[in-house]
Amino acid sequence: MKRAYNFNAGPSALPLPVLEKAQAEFINYNSTGMSVMELSHRSKDFEQILENAKNLLKELLDIPDTYEILFLQGGASLQFSMVPMNFLGTDQTAAYALTGSWSEKALKEAKKEGKTAVAASTSEGKYRSIPKQADIILPEEDIAYLHITSNNTIYGTQWHEYPSFEGVDLIADMSSDILCKKIDINQFSLIYAGAQKNLGPSGVTLVILKKELLDRIPDNLPTMLDYRTHVKNNSLYHTPPTFGIYMLSLVLEWVKEQGGVDAIQKHNEHKASLLYECMELYPDFYRPHADKDSRSIMNVTFTLPNEELTKSFLQQAKEKGFVGLAGHRSVGGCRASIYNAVPLEACEALASFMKEFRQANVTVSEI
Numbered sequence: 001m002k003r004a005y006n007f008n009a010g011p012s013a014l015p016l017p018v019l020e021k022a023q024a025e026f027i028n029y030n031s032t033g034m035s036v037m038e039l040s041h042r043s044k045d046f047e048q049i050l051e052n053a054k055n056l057l058k059e060l061l062d063i064p065d066t067y068e069i070l071f072l073q074g075g076a077s078l079q080f081s082m083v084p085m086n087f088l089g090t091d092q093t094a095a096y097a098l099t100g101s102w103s104e105k106a107l108k109e110a111k112k113e114g115k116t117a118v119a120a121s122t123s124e125g126k127y128r129s130i131p132k133q134a135d136i137i138l139p140e141e142d143i144a145y146l147h148i149t150s151n152n153t154i155y156g157t158q159w160h161e162y163p164s165f166e167g168v169d170l171i172a173d174m175s176s177d178i179l180c181k182k183i184d185i186n187q188f189s190l191i192y193a194g195a196q197k198n199l200g201p202s203g204v205t206l207v208i209l210k211k212e213l214l215d216r217i218p219d220n221l222p223t224m225l226d227y228r229t230h231v232k233n234n235s236l237y238h239t240p241p242t243f244g245i246y247m248l249s250l251v252l253e254w255v256k257e258q259g260g261v262d263a264i265q266k267h268n269e270h271k272a273s274l275l276y277e278c279m280e281l282y283p284d285f286y287r288p289h290a291d292k293d294s295r296s297i298m299n300v301t302f303t304l305p306n307e308e309l310t311k312s313f314l315q316q317a318k319e320k321g322f323v324g325l326a327g328h329r330s331v332g333g334c335r336a337s338i339y340n341a342v343p344l345e346a347c348e349a350l351a352s353f354m355k356e357f358r359q360a361n362v363t364v365s366e367i
């Protein structure tokens with residue numbers, strides 16, 4: 001069996017050993033005579049899966065005991081609302097750094113909950129870059145938090161240095177780059193991520209939040225939208241996405257086996273460099289969307305000299321077995337999503353194809 005060269009943006013590639021382990025345990029998990037999907041979420045076996053996932057996250061991301069780890073539903077998109085509902089006080093302003101479509105969506109939901117301010121935006125430059133610390137202007141008012149999107153899945157940009165302001169809680173949507181590189185958790189008050197890019201299948205949303213934040217939550221929120229509900233019940237207030245959490249735990253075990261986040265980061269940087277080097281070699285043919293100092297090691301975005309070539313590139317890539325290379329429908333062009341589970345071999349094959357395609361079409365573009 002040949003596995004596809006999967007460059008899907010999300011849901012996306014999962015590590016083969018994870019899929020194989022899940023397959024081996026599929027109908028009889030840990031001698032229970034049941035699939036994980038058939039276990040009670042109150043059973044010892046499932047409790048262990050949940051604890052294992054939490055412990056692995058603590059270990060891999062070096063999360064101190066001053067933080068809570070939650071597994072929720074509703075995707076990163078529900079966090080766009082939950083964050084302001086829980087932490088944007090009546091007399092406060094929530095600051096947002098706009099670096100792409102997902103941050104715009106996060107801001108849109110926050111506006112429904114209270115006062116907001118755009119602290120920085122790179123929209124005028126077509127979201128090719130990430131703001132520098134000095135470009136971020138916080139409003140004078142009492143600030144509830146500063147929200148950033150750590151990796152911009154659609155535009156292919158990524159924060160390499162996170163902003164930091166004395167006394168301001170930093171909240172990050174890390175849906176498309178969590179666990180791709182080393183971070184210092186202490187810089188953040190809350191991190192959220194839909195699982196379907198770097199952590200597992202869709203249906204689970206990871207939230208890591210500072211315990212002291214919980215004191216700020218108002219008492220009138222719907223039970224399910226109040227973080228305290230899930231903290232108090234260890235993510236078991238209602239039926240959690242049990243199979244998704246199990247898959248996530250297997251992905252975390254795989255990350256650990258790879259040598260942890262440091263090793264994964266080196267691997268990711270190497271994978272990304274193969275594609276960026278190709279663009280640097282032929283800058284007139286493969287045109288990167290992101291500015292060099294802002295480019296992402298997770299989503300590599302580029303266009304060809306014209307629509308026709310872009311189309312033909314995508315068509316031929318498809319025929320060669322490369323999946324998911326079309327850019328997001330809102331921006332077009334090409335995008336290779338090279339999350340943690342995308343093997344080096346897939347990136348090598350894509351880089352070779354890019355060179356071949358350019359060789360075969362270079363004269364066309366020069367006319």
Ligand SMILES: *Cc1c(COP(=O)(O)O)cnc(C)c1O
Nearest residue numbers: 075076077102153173175176194
């Ligand atoms: C994919 C993505 C989302 C949306 O996640 P859902 O889980 O589908 O709601 C939000 N933010 C970023 C940065 C993403 O990449």
